[in-house]
Amino acid sequence: MILFYSIGNRGIIIAKGMNLPTEPAFGKFVMMNNKDTTPYPARLRRQFRAWNNSRRLRKELSSYGSQFDSLRLAVPDEKLICNAIKNKFPNTEPKPKGALNILAIYHHYNWENESLKPSLKKIGKVRHYDWFEQFNHQRKDWHSSIKAKMNEELLHQTEQWIRDDSTDVIFTYLSGDLISPEAMRKLSSFGIPIVNLALNDKESFIGKIRNGQATGMRDICRYFDICWTSTADALEKYCVEGALPVYLPEGANPEIHKPYDVEKSIDVSFVGQCYGNRPAIIQALRDSGILVEAFGYGWPNGPLSTEDMVRMYSKSKINLGFGGVAGHRDTFCLKGRDFEIPMSGGLYLTEHSPELERVFEIGKEILTYKTLDELVKKIQYLLDHPDEAEAIRKAGHRRSAFEHTWEMRFEKIFTLMGLI
Numbered sequence: 001m002i003l004f005y006s007i008g009n010r011g012i013i014i015a016k017g018m019n020l021p022t023e024p025a026f027g028k029f030v031m032m033n034n035k036d037t038t039p040y041p042a043r044l045r046r047q048f049r050a051w052n053n054s055r056r057l058r059k060e061l062s063s064y065g066s067q068f069d070s071l072r073l074a075v076p077d078e079k080l081i082c083n084a085i086k087n088k089f090p091n092t093e094p095k096p097k098g099a100l101n102i103l104a105i106y107h108h109y110n111w112e113n114e115s116l117k118p119s120l121k122k123i124g125k126v127r128h129y130d131w132f133e134q135f136n137h138q139r140k141d142w143h144s145s146i147k148a149k150m151n152e153e154l155l156h157q158t159e160q161w162i163r164d165d166s167t168d169v170i171f172t173y174l175s176g177d178l179i180s181p182e183a184m185r186k187l188s189s190f191g192i193p194i195v196n197l198a199l200n201d202k203e204s205f206i207g208k209i210r211n212g213q214a215t216g217m218r219d220i221c222r223y224f225d226i227c228w229t230s231t232a233d234a235l236e237k238y239c240v241e242g243a244l245p246v247y248l249p250e251g252a253n254p255e256i257h258k259p260y261d262v263e264k265s266i267d268v269s270f271v272g273q274c275y276g277n278r279p280a281i282i283q284a285l286r287d288s289g290i291l292v293e294a295f296g297y298g299w300p301n302g303p304l305s306t307e308d309m310v311r312m313y314s315k316s317k318i319n320l321g322f323g324g325v326a327g328h329r330d331t332f333c334l335k336g337r338d339f340e341i342p343m344s345g346g347l348y349l350t351e352h353s354p355e356l357e358r359v360f361e362i363g364k365e366i367l368t369y370k371t372l373d374e375l376v377k378k379i380q381y382l383l384d385h386p387d388e389a390e391a392i393r394k395a396g397h398r399r400s401a402f403e404h405t406w407e408m409r410f411e412k413i414f415t416l417m418g419l420i
Contacts, residue, residue, distance in 0.1 A: 053203070060206060061233060068236040075235045076244060078416060084244055085225060085417050089193055097411070097420050100124030101166050103158065103192070106173035107132050111336060114306060115253045119406035120171065123414060127165075129157055137178060143210050151183035162190055169419055170194040171410075172224070176207065177215035184223035193417055195226040199250065201234035217241075228413060230334055232355055246416065249334050249359055251406040252343035256306065259345025259397065260314040267291040268379060269316040271309050272337070274298025278322055281372065288376045292320070313346030317389065318382055321350025334359070339404045342366060342396035347389050349378060359404065365396040 076084070086092070102124050106112055120126045135150035136142070161167060170192050179187075188194060198205075198217050207216030217234075221227050221243035229238065230249045238245035270282065273296050285292045295301045295312065304312060313319050319341045323334075334355050341348045342365070350356070352368035360366045367382075369375040382389040414420045 057203065060237075064237045064240050067240045071240065073236070073239045075239060081226065081244060081246065081416050082418060085193065088225065089418075092193070092418050094418055094420050095124075095168065098122070098124055100414065100419055101168045102126045103161055103167050103170045104128045104172075105154065105158070105170065106130065106197075107137070107178075112173065114256050115251070115336075115406050116173070118253055118255060119251075119410055122407045123410050123420065124168070127161055129154065147178070147180070151179055154179070155183060155186055158187060159190060162192060167192050169414065169417065172196045173198075174220070175200070175204070175216055176213055176218065176220050177210075179220060181213065181219045181223070184220045188223040188225075193225045193419070194223075195228055195413055195417065196221075196224040197228045197230075198234075199230050201229045201231035201237070205231075205234050205237050217243075221245075226413065226417060232358070246413065248409050248412060249355070249404075250336050250339055251404050251409045252336070252339040252400060253406055254343055254401060257310055257313075257340045257343040260311050262311060262314050264315060264317045266293055266312070266316045267383060268293070268318045268320055269312055270294045270296075270320040270322075271304060271312055272296045272322065276322075281322075281375075284372055285376065285379070290376065290379055310340075310344050313341050313344040316346060317386070318379055319346040319348050321348060323351035323353045323356075338366075339400055343400040343404065345393065345397045347382070347393040348396060349375070349382070360396065360399060364392060365399045367392065 100123050102120055104117065104120055104126050106116065106128075107130050117126060117128060131137070131150045131154060135146050135153070137146070137150070139146060158170070170187070170190075172194060174184075174196055175198065196217075201217060204216040206214045206218045209215070213219050217227065217229075217238070218241055221238055221241050224243065227238050227243045227245045228248055229235065229245055230247075232247050235245045235247055268285065268290055269292065270278070271294075272278070274294065275298065278294075279298075282292055282294050293301060295304045295309070297303050319337075321335065321337055321341070323338075334353070335350075338348070338350065338356065338359070342360070348366040350366065350368055352362075352370050356362060356366070356368060362368055367378060369378055411420065
């Protein structure tokens with residue numbers, strides 16, 4: 001049986017067996033408390049998109065898994081990665097830390113120059129190419145005209161820098177949305193090792209298809225010498241596409257994300273954008289008698305500066321996190337705040353994700369929740385047991401400082417590449 005709902009000038013086909021939820025995650029309490037004032041047609045469209053996005057990701061993961069098995073591939077270990085790089089660049093000799101000549105190609109959105117650049121500078125001299133002032137990739141004509149011009153200038157600038165000064169490695173934070181396969185093929189022909197960082201592979205390894213090309217990593221990943229992904233289940237996808245992947249999660253910069261000696265005057269805070277189920281969950285916590293403050297674009301309090309944000313982590317007895325991928329059901333990924341909050345000395349309570357278990361000891365270094373009831377109970381318990389909360393907070397900070405800095409991530413990558 002197929003049902004067709006007409007919503008305005010659009011229609012949504014809902015087939016029997018779709019198991020479309022009545023609401024997104026935590027949706028039951030939203031309806032019970034009558035806090036979601038979104039018109040029903042808009043809610044239905046949102047729910048359908050989330051269902052369809054999650055279905056697409058499951059099919060993508062299954063398809064790549066089948067190809068991975070049929071091709072009898074294996075995710076490369078560190079020894080294989082080292083040998084592959086050495087065979088491709090046999091004349092590379094490791095340099096002392098701090099002596100590398102690094103060309104960094106990325107756009108500073110809102111965190112990169114405070115996290116990536118200072119950490120790279122600990123490894124060596126950094127020249128940075130950010131195209132945005134000259135080529136705005138947010139313009140509507142980006143794909144029709146600007147992208148090709150930016151790619152041409154990127155190649156010209158890179159080739160000139162390589163010619164004028166020695167370059168040991170190229171670090172990029174790019175996707176198919178920003179650079180074409182043809183431009184990546186040319187960039188790789190310059191003979192300099194290239195490592196790319198990808199933080200959105202959970203939902204955007206393929207991404208949208210524009211002019212026959214993926215806006216994610218699918219069509220360009222094979223041209224990088226190492227593909228650094230923060231998504232564990234993307235490793236097989238990279239292998240199928242002929243790339244050499246490394247799994248390493250995000251990190252934090254302890255020179256920016258550091259504890260402040262301030263009074264813990266706020267019970268619970270959240271710093272991040274206001275979208276999806278976040279406002280409903282914040283309101284539900286308040287309805288449960290919990291004092292919670294939210295900051296960021298879309299919240300009445302507005303956004304915080306970086307310094308004020310980090311201070312907020314220290315001022316808050318509990319720092320709340322959301323791990324879901326926007327527009328998807330039951331899909332979670334690591335977030336930058338997963339490392340920034342513990343690094344800043346904040347007690348962290350976030351949505352549970354299996355990938356968090358790779359980087360923290362749940363319950364001893366950070367805390368997680370799966371349901372609203374569990375979230376409310378854990379907040380109340382932590383507020384009533386400050387000594388236990390303090391022990392977890394300190395343990396999370398120690399783990400972050402010892403294992404989860406961006407500098408450590410770059411050291412790992414460049415050591416694998418035989419550069420340091």
